[in-house]
Structures are given as structure tokens and as C-alpha cells.
Amino acid sequence: ETGVTQTPRHLVMGMTNKKSLKCEQHLGHNAMYWYKQSAKKPLELMFVYSLEERVENNSVPSRFSPECPNSSHLFLHLHTLQPEDSALYLCASSQDLPNTEAFFGQGTRLTVV
């Protein structure tokens, strides 16, 4: 248990569906992150929030829409996805920016059909 909880653990969705991934951290951290992990590729940073403000958008397509209502919760809203978006989506948090230790959730395995 890392203190970062992601739901759902698995998600299968059609290309016309709208779904959301949820992340919650119980560590009192200020920064939260979304990463994408595809097969055979290093983890790719998608979004960063610091104190509920988005501070980084790493050229992510608009079909991915993040939301951070408070410092403990982070969402990733999905719509009109493509099969190549199928991947493991990981949420992470840290006390501040990446200079401090990062803690990851168990991930959501997303399959787009």
C-alpha cells in the first residue's frame, strides 16, 4: 500500500464512450501526476498538478482531460479515445515537485476497443 489509490483497476471502453479515472492520495502531498505506460516504452508524463493548479501539460491530446478538485484527488476524463490509447495509466504524488520522493498508485489498465 503506497498511499495512492487508483480506481478502477481495469477499464474496457469503446471509442465513443466517456469514462473517468480516479486517483486519491492519503499522504498529504501537494503535487499529483498522471503518467502513461505503454508496452516497451518508458513511462511518459502526461499532466502535473501542484496545489491544485495544472503546471504541466506534456503535449497530450485533448481527448484526455485532467481535473484536480483538491490536493488529494485527481481525475482523468476520457472521451473519444483511440485503440492506441490502450495502456497502463499511473497516478503519482509527491510532497512537492519531483525533487522529493514520488509514490505511485497501482494503475488503471485501460483497453480501448
Add this chain to the structure above:
Amino acid sequence: KQEVTQIPAALSVPEGENLVLNCSFTDSAIYNLQWFRQDPGKGLTSLLLIQSSQREQTSGRLNASLDKSSGRSTLYIAASQPGDSATYLCAVPPHSGGSNYKLTFGKGTLLTVNP
């Protein structure tokens, strides 16, 4: 642009063997380096974090070293066990320039410890 390389990509050893995983990075201006473990289809578990001012960190059977000037880190696992089988990832945050938030990861080393 920071690049992180991990060698070997895969490693298979018999139980009880001591082993070393390697991580190299191109930009030595880093704040710290973090080693993670990832089980198949799961998230990342932080193993060790070494600050740039440190030479090594130890946690149980794990020992991580950092040579910032040469851009290298090693993860030493003593007396390996089948439960150590996983993918091991190293990651570094930038010290300056460009994105201040991006942890750059290597592709990982897939370790298999055979009973």
C-alpha cells in the same frame, strides 16, 4: 534533454545470487535518483531515493549507489529471492532547465530469480 538507460534489459539468475542492475543518465545535473520496482500490470513501488549529495543508500538487501559525475547508479541486490522477480526502474528529476516536473524513466530491467 535527459536520457536514462538501463542495462541489462533483462536478467535471469538462480536464487541466492548477488546481482547488480545499472542505470545511466546523460545530464549529471540532478537533484536525486529514485529506484522503483514494478510487478507485472501493477504500479510502481519506491525502493530507494538517493539525493545528489549522497553516494549510496541501503534498505535491507538492497543497496543503491550514485556516481553523479559519471552519470551512473547501480542497484545491488544481495541473496536474491524468487520474490524479487519484477521490473526495476530508475528515474531522475531535472535539476534545471526545461520541465521542472518531469521524472525521466529508463525502460527498466526485467529481473527473474529462479528457484
